[in-house]
Structures are given as structure tokens and as C-alpha cells.
Amino acid sequence: MLTFADVRLGFSDGPVFNRLDLVIAPGKLVALLGRSGCGKTTALRLAAGLIRPDAGRVDIRFRRTAMVFQEPRLLPWASARDNAAFGLAARGVPRRERRARADALLTAFGFTAADLDKRPAQLSGGMQSRVAIARAFAIEPDLVLMDEPFAALDIGLRRDLQDLVRETVDRRGSAVLFVTHDITEAVRLADRILVLSPRPAQVVFDRPSQPIAEPAAIHAQASALFEQPAVRSAMLAR
């Protein structure tokens, strides 16, 4: 469980959150939407314990948190396998077990034996993103924080990776807090959809959702969501 209770946080240019209350339950994929600059990444950084609120409480009851960023952020000199195993090395997991766990994940993500030894520059952008997702899940996190992980990818690749994340979450039962600008991505993936208002950000929409696979149904549901006044005004530029 992750709880934001009455969280206040500001920077020199003013408040980001005045009174943010939020609870993230285990095992659910929660999509976090909101206009650019409203505070989504800041919410993830609070959830990761990287920054602290000025007032209020961020209570992190998850045991192990992993992060996935928009860019894969891989070590350029290390193989796909060693990149995927990176978090395990930091946790002191023995080398054989690290390799076994990284290989199993990457193989499940479509890597061949030869791919495992390739360095990031030898991998396509989509494969690099897969390594970044494998690195996050390799540590067996119970919370994964994802900051627009697929925003830079083309639509086909994005869809493949969305499926990969959804399947991995379903298999492993991790909770995910997933920042996106894309309502269709939220509708496709999420068990719950949250929308933040512009700064100072508050939760203006919070509903359970069902992941949807069928493209026409995704678009219909995304349009319906966008017709909700709270969602529309939070997402549209002034």
C-alpha cells in the first residue's frame, strides 16, 4: 500500500500539490493522467521516496519499488543480460542466479540466446525498452513506477510493450503506477484511472477500469472518458 495523506509540496515557482490524498493498493495497474507540468513525475518521485513532501505524509508500505523511465537508461557497455540483472547485483544476488533470472525474463520477452549478449547499441529501441522493463521486474518489485515508458515508441511497438507490461503484472501481481499522456493507453491497460488537475494538482477523476484489448472498444471508452467534464478540463490546455 502507498498512501499520500494531505501532501503539500512546492518549488520556488509555487505549489505543485496543496492537499494531495491518494491510496495505491497492491496488485493494481493505476494510470495517472494529467496535463504537462501538473506534477505526475513529482508524484512518482514522492512515491519512490526520492523527495519528501513539505507537509503531510507519504507512507510507502510496499517492500520493493522499481522505476521505468521514458528512455531505457541502460548501461552502454553492459550486455542486455547484465543490464536486466543490474538491480539484482546491487542487492547482492549471486551471479549465477542473476544471470538465470535475467535470462528467463528476457527470453519470455522475446530475446534469443544471441540477443542476451548484445550491448544496447546493438539492440533496437523496442528491445532496449524490453531490457528496461526486465530490469525493473527482475528485482521482483511489489510496486513499479513507470514514467511514460512508451511515449517515444511507434504505435505498433507501444502496443506490444503495453501487452508485455499487462501480462507481466498479471503474472507477478505487482502494483503499477503508470504515468501517461495518452487516454487510450490508460484505457487499454489500467485497472484504475486517475486524472490530476493542473497545478496545484488534485485528483479530479478516480475510477476503476477494465483493461480493454479491442481497438474500437478502446477508442469508444477513451472518447467517453474525454467527454467527462472533469477529465476534459484537466487534460485540455487553457
Ligand SMILES: Nc1ncnc2c1ncn2[C@@H]1O[C@H](COP(=O)(O)OP(=O)(O)OP(=O)(O)O)[C@@H](O)[C@H]1O
Ligand atoms: N526540481 C524541481 N525544481 C523546480 N521545479 C520543479 C522541479 N521538478 C519539477 N518542477 C516543476 O514542477 C511542476 C511539475 O513537474 P512534473 O515533472 O512533476 O510534471 P509532469 O506532470 O510530470 O509533466 P510532464 O507531463 O510534462 O512530464 C512543473 O511545473 C515543473 O517545472
